[in-house]
C-alpha cells in the first residue's frame with residue numbers, strides 16, 4: 449500500500465478544545481451544518497465520536513477544516529487520534545496543585561491537550577529548544593486559550609531537575625524528535641523539518657541514544673511519578689528497545705520506575721508492543737502501538753513509566 453492509499457483510510461480527526469468549547473456543543477454545531485452521526489468513511493457528511501479518546505471526533509478523510517472558523521478560533525484542534533494518546537495516558541488531574549512538564553512541546557498539540565485535561569489549572573511547563581518552533585508553540589497555545597502553560601525556550605536536557613521551580617512536577621510528557629517513520633498522513637502539520645525519508649541505521653541509532661537520554665533525564669526530577677514516552681516511529685530501535693534500555697538504567701532502578709500495567713494504558717486498544725523485543729509478555733502488553741495498516745491512525749508508539757509506589761491509577 450502507498451502512503452496515499454493508507455492516508456485515505458484515516459479519518460480527519462478533530463479534537464474539541466475543552467479550554468473553550470464542549471463536545472456537546474460541537475456535535476450540535478456539526479449537526480446544524482448537516483453532518484450525521486455515522487461511520488466517518490461512509491460519506492462526506494458523516495462523523496463519529498471516538499471510542500478511545502473523549503472529545504475526539506472523526507470525519508471523512510476528504511473533509512477539510514484548515515480554513516474553518518472553528519479551527520481559526522481554537523475551538524477545534526486538528527490532531528491525529530494516535531497523537532492524542534500520550535496526554536490521555538499521562539492523565540494529569542485537573543487540580544490547582546498539579547505541576548506537569550511537556551519536555552518537547554512544539555508545535556503544541558499535546559501541550560494544549562494536557563492543558564485541557566488539567567482543566568486549564570495548575571502549572572504546565574512547555575519546553576522547546578528551537579527558537580522558530582518556540583514562536584509557533586506560543587502562537588498555538590494562545591489560539592488554544594491555554595492559561596496554565598508557561599512556555600520555556602530551553603533545552604530540556606540542560607534543565608536542572610533540582611531547580612526549585614520544578615520541585616513539584618509529578619507528570620512528564622516526552623514526545624522527542626524521532627524518525628517520523630509512522631507518518632502517512634501529515635495532518636499534524638508543522639512536523640519537524642528534520643523528519644527525513646533517510647532511515648539509515650546510523651541516524652536511527654543516534655535518535656535512539658538521544659531518546660534514551662531524555663527518558664533518563666526525566667526520571668531525575670524529584671517528585672515525578674508518571675512519565676509518558678511517545679514517538680511517531682514504527683521502528684523497534686526507537687520504541688521497545690529504548691524502553692527496555694531505560695528500565696535497566698540506574699535512574700529507573702533507583703527511582704523505582706516500572707511500566708504501568710495494561711489496565712492503565714488504553715486497555716481496550718488491541719495493538720500492543722512487540723513481544724520479541726521485551727523481557728516479558730506483560731511488558732509488551734503495557735505498551736501501545738498504532739499502525740497505519742489497520743488502526744485508522746498514523747504509526748505511533750506510547751509507553752507509560754510509573755514509580756512503583758505510585759500504583760498507577762490514571763485514565764484507561
Ligand code: SAM
Nearest residue numbers: 552553554555556557558576577603604623625
Ligand atoms: N509534542 C509535539 C506536538 O504534539 O505538537 C511534537 C513534538 S516534536 C516530535 C519534538 C519537538 O521537540 C521538536 O519541536 C524539537 O525541536 C523539540 N526538541 C528536541 N529536543 C529537545 C530538547 N532537548 N529540549 C527541548 N525541546 C526539544
